[in-house]
Amino acid sequence: xxxxxxxxxxxxxxxxxxxxxxxxxxxxxxxxxxxDHNRCVKCLICWVYCxxxxxxxxxxxxxxxxxxxxxxxxxxHECPVKAVTMVPEGGGYEGxx
Amino acid sequence: MRVVGEVRALNGxxxxxxxxxxxxVDVISAYPxxxxxxxxxxxxxxxxxxEIHTEYVNVESEHSALSTCIGAAAAGARAFTATSSQGLALxxxxxxxxxxxxxxxxxxxxxxxxxxxxxxxxxxxxxIGTRDSGWIxxxxxxxxxxxxxxxxxxxxxxxPDVQLPVMINLDGFYLSHTLENVRVxxxxxxxxxxxxxxxxxxxxxxxxxEVPAVLDGYTPIxxxxxxLSDYYYEFKMMVIKAMEKAREVIKEVNKEFSxxxxxxxxxxxxxxxxxDDAEAVLIVMGSAAGTVRYVARELRRKxxxxxxxxxxxxxxxxxxxLTKLLKDVKAVGxxxxxxxxxxxxxxxxxxxxxxxxxxxxxxxxxxxVYGIGGRDLSPHTVKELYSDLLEIAKGKKxxxxxxxxxxxx
Ligand code: SF4
Ligand code: SF4
Numbered sequence: 462x463x464x465x466x467x468x469x470x471x472x473x474x475x476x477x478x479x480x481x482x483x484x485x486x487x488x489x490x491x492x493x494x495x496x497d498h499n500r501c502v503k504c505l506i507c508w509v510y511c512x513x514x515x516x517x518x519x520x521x522x523x524x525x526x527x528x529x530x531x532x533x534x535x536x537x538h539e540c541p542v543k544a545v546t547m548v549p550e551g552g553g554y555e556g557x558x
Numbered sequence: 559m560r561v562v563g564e565v566r567a568l569n570g571x572x573x574x575x576x577x578x579x580x581x582x583v584d585v586i587s588a589y590p591x592x593x594x595x596x597x598x599x600x601x602x603x604x605x606x607x608x609e610i611h612t613e614y615v616n617v618e619s620e621h622s623a624l625s626t627c628i629g630a631a632a633a634g635a636r637a638f639t640a641t642s643s644q645g646l647a648l649x650x651x652x653x654x655x656x657x658x659x660x661x662x663x664x665x666x667x668x669x670x671x672x673x674x675x676x677x678x679x680x681x682x683x684x685x686i687g688t689r690d691s692g693w694i695x696x697x698x699x700x701x702x703x704x705x706x707x708x709x710x711x712x713x714x715x716x717x718p719d720v721q722l723p724v725m726i727n728l729d730g731f732y733l734s735h736t737l738e739n740v741r742v743x744x745x746x747x748x749x750x751x752x753x754x755x756x757x758x759x760x761x762x763x764x765x766x767x768e769v770p771a772v773l774d775g776y777t778p779i780x781x782x783x784x785x786l787s788d789y790y791y792e793f794k795m796m797v798i799k800a801m802e803k804a805r806e807v808i809k810e811v812n813k814e815f816s817x818x819x820x821x822x823x824x825x826x827x828x829x830x831x832x833x834d835d836a837e838a839v840l841i842v843m844g845s846a847a848g849t850v851r852y853v854a855r856e857l858r859r860k861x862x863x864x865x866x867x868x869x870x871x872x873x874x875x876x877x878x879x880l881t882k883l884l885k886d887v888k889a890v891g892x893x894x895x896x897x898x899x900x901x902x903x904x905x906x907x908x909x910x911x912x913x914x915x916x917x918x919x920x921x922x923x924x925x926x927v928y929g930i931g932g933r934d935l936s937p938h939t940v941k942e943l944y945s946d947l948l949e950i951a952k953g954k955k956x957x958x959x960x961x962x963x964x965x966x967x
Binding site: 468472473474476477479481 | 659721771781795
């Protein structure tokens with residue numbers, strides 16, 4: 462919304478000025494979900510549960526869109542075969558990972 | 559075109575429901591609470607009988623009732639709800655959401671005292687408490703006015719320059735449960751008067767075009783996401799400006815409606831009696847105005863120069879109209895049916911006194927708090943208030959500026 466100098470330039474109703482796809486929320490993340498594709502059984506439960514629509518399904522495997530994943534860990538919690546691990550961002554201070 | 563309409567025996571709640579039935583409302587969501595219950599009962603009957611094609615959403619609380627109306631209105635619907643007292647208190651955070659999102663929701667509030675202790679009877683503390691929430695507030699005097707004001711409310715709320723929610727306040731039991739003759743307009747006339755909701759448009763930069771500001775499922779927009787220290791103030795300012803614009807619109811709609819029905823409520827903001835040559839004036843809101851006017855008439859017959867102003871709108875507050883009317887009056891008594899513990903007088907008093915501070919011949923203004931928790935206001939008491947005021951008008955110093963009338967000492 463930057464750049465508006467006058468109230469009259471603002472919308473009467475507080476609507477969005479950007480699509481949510483332009484607002485990359487991935488930087489909020491302190492833990493990154495990592496999928497172990499050897500374990501993944503492609504049940505898509507993570508896809509159902511992810512509140513950020515950050516699990517992608519390309520027809521043959523799942524992947525994570527790190528531009529938007531906030532690192533909430535719900536996918537790791539819900540995965541029935543524990544194929545998702547939450548790894549600390551930024552070099553890792555937990556066990557040096 | 560002047561339409562006479564037929565007379566029906568309706569209480570205040572029924573009058574509200576009858577008007578809502580005629581106003582092409584898309585979504586109703588409300589939770590029953592005494593003394594508002596009859597409104598939702600009648601409305602759900604209308605829906606169950608197929609008399610209106612309105613989506614009636616049953617909810618588990620008032621918080622959800624207003625949330626539902628907010629969702630519906632954000633999707634472009636005309637939405638209505640009704641509540642009282644604790645119910646309004648439970649809606650609190652959503653009140654600001656409705657005005658901040660500029661959603662023209664209409665709500666009837668049947669005024670009732672707030673707990674504790676539990677009380678189901680009338681005072682204005684519930685709605686007066688919400689005065690800063692950005693809702694337009696009407697206080698009606700009788701069932702006829704309740705009916706007429708609901709119809710006007712949709713037009714005012716949905717005016718492109720206003721786009722604010724409207725609250726119609728009617729006194730619990732005095733109006734809600736008392737049968738009156740109400741002249742109702744034919745369905746098609748009301749429908750024609752209010753029409754259908756036309757959402758305003760907004761410019762969306764990433765689409766490069768203007769679109770209706772509604773969540774229609776096709777146009778990718780969101781409402782009210784976030785505006786921090788950079789833009790929140792401006793959006794609040796727009797609500798303030800819209801409230802100022804509402805003054806003109808309330809006046810217009812009052813006039814248009816009177817051309818249709820023959821009924822006008824002063825200029826839309828207030829009605830008055832005997833003020834022109836009055837020395838002492840009482841200012842009052844709601845059903846008590848009838849009692850005050852009755853006493854004023856009696857006293858004037860005896861040659862006493864007394865008058866009464868009945869405020870119809872509290873938001874926007876008609877300070878200019880009041881200042882004009884009261885410029886030659888010596889003593890003004892402001893009757894508040896709400897309290898503000900710790901304040902110097904109750905809210906209406908504060909508002910009136912502030913308005914008259916810049917008035918050249920500044921009258922003495924005193925506060926009479928009355929009717930709390932449904933405490934009766936008798937003509938005898940009103941007579942006492944007038945004689946108190948007349949003495950003040952003659953130069954007597956008021957015994958106290960703020961007086962609590964009719965309470966045990
Ligand atoms: S961590 Fe949360 S946001 Fe990220 S992919 Fe998993 S469920 Fe989605
Ligand atoms: S929930 Fe686990 S197993 Fe299922 S698709 Fe997601 S990562 Fe694979």
